Amino acid sequence: MAESIPPPAVLGPVPAHIAIIMDGNGRWAKARGLPRLEGHRRGVETVRTTTFAARDLGVKVLTLYAFSVENWKRPQDEVGGLMGLLEYYLKKELATFVRDRVRFRTIGRTADLPANIQKLLNDTTAATQHFSDYTLVLALNYGARTEVVDAARAYAAAVAAGRENLNDDSWSTFSRYLTTPDLPDPDLVIRTSGETRISNFLLMQAAYAEFVFTPTLWPDFSKADLTAAIADYNRRERRFGLTSEQLKPTHR
Numbered sequence: 250m251a252e253s254i255p256p257p258a259v260l261g262p263v264p265a266h267i268a269i270i271m272d273g274n275g276r277w278a279k280a281r282g283l284p285r286l287e288g289h290r291r292g293v294e295t296v297r298t299t300t301f302a303a304r305d306l307g308v309k310v311l312t313l314y315a316f317s318v319e320n321w322k323r324p325q326d327e328v329g330g331l332m333g334l335l336e337y338y339l340k341k342e343l344a345t346f347v348r349d350r351v352r353f354r355t356i357g358r359t360a361d362l363p364a365n366i367q368k369l370l371n372d373t374t375a376a377t378q379h380f381s382d383y384t385l386v387l388a389l390n391y392g393a394r395t396e397v398v399d400a401a402r403a404y405a406a407a408v409a410a411g412r413e414n415l416n417d418d419s420w421s422t423f424s425r426y427l428t429t430p431d432l433p434d435p436d437l438v439i440r441t442s443g444e445t446r447i448s449n450f451l452l453m454q455a456a457y458a459e460f461v462f463t464p465t466l467w468p469d470f471s472k473a474d475l476t477a478a479i480a481d482y483n484r485r486e487r488r489f490g491l492t493s494e495q496l497k498p499t500h501r
């Protein structure tokens with residue numbers, strides 16, 4: 250009798266860096282008559298499962314948009330609830346990251362987060378900084394526009410101090426002042442919940458990313474959704490400004 254052959258894990262090359270705009274927690278809760286915070290609580294579970302699903306598929310960097318600079322404008326109890334969940338998540342995950350060799354880091358203006366959260370972020374980052382196989386990046390109090398402002402200010406200071414040359418007009422120099430000098434640009438950006446906007450996420454780094462939009466609400470996002478997004482990515486041709494013909498291997 251023929252043995253059943255397991256399906257391939259994914260259908261083609263796996264993007265090295267996947268970035269996800271985790272959206273739809275509120276709608277997930279509302280559809281069930283639950284408070285918005287319950288949607289966020291379930292969303293944290295999806296963060297956990299997706300972190301390991303991506304690693305198992307061979308992804309090297311996973312960036313998750315967890316809290317935007319604009320999200321402070323939400324009702325105070327929701328912001329407080331999100332901070333409480335972040336605290337719970339960080340406390341619970343540190344041991345898991347160490348055990349499973351996950352390098353943890355953040356992007357965003359974390360200095361504006363509550364002091365207890367900052368301490369947990371620093372501890373988690375420090376305890377995992379020597380791991381190199383897989384990196385989880387949480388975007389917290391992140392906005393691409395504030396990131397560019399911060400980079401421009403740091404770059405101007407470096408020029409004033411004589412560490413950079415104002416005549417250097419290369420992207421490779423300036424981009425070192427963004428928050429991601431140690432990370433490859435995202436290859437694939439996924440947004441859940443059916444919204445098709447970027448909402449101030451990684452505007453510079455996603456210049457040549459492929460985008461996949463899925464109607465799935467974040468608390469329902471599964472490994473199958475992630476695999477489907479990667480399969481979609483694999484059907485794209487990334488041309489980076491070239492023609493399709495230029496990308497084809499030449500036959501002589």
Ligand code: IPE
Nearest residue numbers: 271272273274275276277315
């Ligand atoms: C995403 O879910 C989580 C955060 C932005 C913190 P939302 O809270 O935006 O959920 P919707 O968009 O209201 O459904």
Ligand code: IPE
Nearest residue numbers: 270271272314315316317448
């Ligand atoms: C984007 O989601 C921010 C995060 C996922 C953290 P939002 O729900 O805040 O975005 P908008 O307001 O719909 O654009």
Ligand code: MG
Nearest residue numbers: 272273274275
């Ligand atoms: Mg939303």
